[in-house]
Amino acid sequence: MGRTRRDTRPKNRFLPAHSLTGQSHEPRPVPPPRRAPDFRAERGLPSGPEHFRQNPVNFVNFAPKRDARAVLTLATTTPGEPEIFASLQGEGASLGRPVAFVRLSRCNLACQWCDTAYTWRFTGDNRPHRDDLAFERTANQLTLEEAEVAARIAALGQDRLVITGGEPLLQGAALAKMLALLPEGMTVEIETNGTVAPHPALDSQVAQYNVSPKLAHSGNPAELALVPERLAAFAADPRAWFKFVIARPEDVTEVLALQQAHAIPGLRIFLMPEGTSSTVINERLRWLAPLALEHGLRLTDRMHIHLYGDTRGT
Ligand code: SF4
Numbered sequence: 001m002g003r004t005r006r007d008t009r010p011k012n013r014f015l016p017a018h019s020l021t022g023q024s025h026e027p028r029p030v031p032p033p034r035r036a037p038d039f040r041a042e043r044g045l046p047s048g049p050e051h052f053r054q055n056p057v058n059f060v061n062f063a064p065k066r067d068a069r070a071v072l073t074l075a076t077t078t079p080g081e082p083e084i085f086a087s088l089q090g091e092g093a094s095l096g097r098p099v100a101f102v103r104l105s106r107c108n109l110a111c112q113w114c115d116t117a118y119t120w121r122f123t124g125d126n127r128p129h130r131d132d133l134a135f136e137r138t139a140n141q142l143t144l145e146e147a148e149v150a151a152r153i154a155a156l157g158q159d160r161l162v163i164t165g166g167e168p169l170l171q172g173a174a175l176a177k178m179l180a181l182l183p184e185g186m187t188v189e190i191e192t193n194g195t196v197a198p199h200p201a202l203d204s205q206v207a208q209y210n211v212s213p214k215l216a217h218s219g220n221p222a223e224l225a226l227v228p229e230r231l232a233a234f235a236a237d238p239r240a241w242f243k244f245v246i247a248r249p250e251d252v253t254e255v256l257a258l259q260q261a262h263a264i265p266g267l268r269i270f271l272m273p274e275g276t277s278s279t280v281i282n283e284r285l286r287w288l289a290p291l292a293l294e295h296g297l298r299l300t301d302r303m304h305i306h307l308y309g310d311t312r313g314t
Helices: 050-053 146-155 168-179 228-235 251-262 278-295 303-308
Strands: 070-076 084-090 098-103 140-144 160-162 188-191 210-211 240-246 267-273
Touching: 050 251, 070 098, 070 146, 070 168, 084 146, 084 303, 098 146, 140 146, 146 168, 160 168, 168 188, 228 240, 240 251, 251 267, 251 278, 267 278, 278 303
Parallel strands: 098 160, 160 188, 188 210, 210 240, 240 267
Antiparallel strands: 070 140, 084 098
């Protein structure tokens, strides 16, 4: 944030400031309130109510089939097999660390380039996606008791866990119960789109948030994707690292506006190329590197794509 200039004029709380300067006493016109640039409108993308007029939403992913004992809704690697696995963290502040991953199903946003659309775009969900894929729910989603999820994570033998999705914070209470069943000493990271407040019982067990607010090119209306009080809360939390998905150089302008609006420290901001192939990621890293340097931001690769491609369970 820029510094505010000190007001060195004499202080007199009974007189308007301009009366102390010898200038006209005519009231000054009140400037219009400042508004953040509308990046969605500039790109011809619908926003807010207009978005929903054009894309009436069918929230299929908010009605998971449940039974009385099963409380966590997970993504699958293959039908019936929950996406719980050991790998190296491929992005952001913990890049390269060996970790256990668990991927939850369901999301409250719909990014048109989402590389895990199998967590939310089930048959009947008509929110737009560039591949226009529809996933059969029962093959791509399952529910498990917290104790079974904890046991599968513990069996991987890692001391660090990354909870990803979908949007994991939609299942905060159940996650809190599951984490309480893990072996002592497990360090927990949560990947989130930054729109949902962490459940208090979960928040106290989290060491790191990887917050990825979605920019205009995601196709989400700003009213859903950018929640000011949530962004400010994460900006003020030293556990939170921000990771912005960048597809074009002008996306960085939007990041800088958000950085200023929500007082996000630059050294907790990563720029990350959007892409699901090494070719695309490497091409974008080349023009992103000088932009990160110019603006004092960090840069992150998507290492898992180079190693394993765009595949589940990696
Ligand atoms: S917030 Fe994440 S999981 Fe949800 S649609 Fe966007 S990229 Fe996909």
